[in-house]
Amino acid sequence: MQQIIIIITLLFSSVVLAQTQEDTTKLNGTTLTVEVTNALSDKGVISFALFNKEGFRSKALQAMSSKIDNGIASVQFESVPEGEYAVICFHDENENNKMDFYENGMPKESYGTSNNPFLMGPPQFENSKFMVLKEELKLEIKF
Numbered sequence: 001m002q003q004i005i006i007i008i009t010l011l012f013s014s015v016v017l018a019q020t021q022e023d024t025t026k027l028n029g030t031t032l033t034v035e036v037t038n039a040l041s042d043k044g045v046i047s048f049a050l051f052n053k054e055g056f057r058s059k060a061l062q063a064m065s066s067k068i069d070n071g072i073a074s075v076q077f078e079s080v081p082e083g084e085y086a087v088i089c090f091h092d093e094n095e096n097n098k099m100d101f102y103e104n105g106m107p108k109e110s111y112g113t114s115n116n117p118f119l120m121g122p123p124q125f126e127n128s129k130f131m132v133l134k135e136e137l138k139l140e141i142k143f
Helices: 002-028
Strands: 030-036 045-051 062-067 073-080 083-092 111-113 130-132 137-141
Touching (some): 030 083, 045 073, 062 073, 130 137
Parallel strands (some): 030 137
Antiparallel strands (some): 083 130
16 A cells, blocks of 8 residues: 555656646746857857847847857857747957948848848848747757
8 A cells, every 4th residue: 555655656746846847948948059150260259149020130039149169159048938039140250249231231241040041131030930949949050
């Protein structure tokens, strides 16, 4: 009889523990790792910005920069809730915290977005969007 009580207690506690871990993920969100693997030089930094549809290209939910080592730069966005997002990044070679353009409007610095769409003009949310679910996610962006 004691063995049955112990087994039931263990089963119940493992269900409660699993539910608690799932609830914590929902509350705290997920870790999203984004990496650029083909920067043309190690000069400057790569600046990354995470957007939802409403703020795409105007109001980043999270933004950060990373130094470049052998053409590779990586950041981690923490506590990202489940949902639909897009990432834009650019190589800020002169570290002036903005993307530089030629007089004709063409960018001077390399840039890319999640999903690596072929870009003719400014990035669009629909081409760059991805889903964040419960599990950690890693994206690779190429310029």
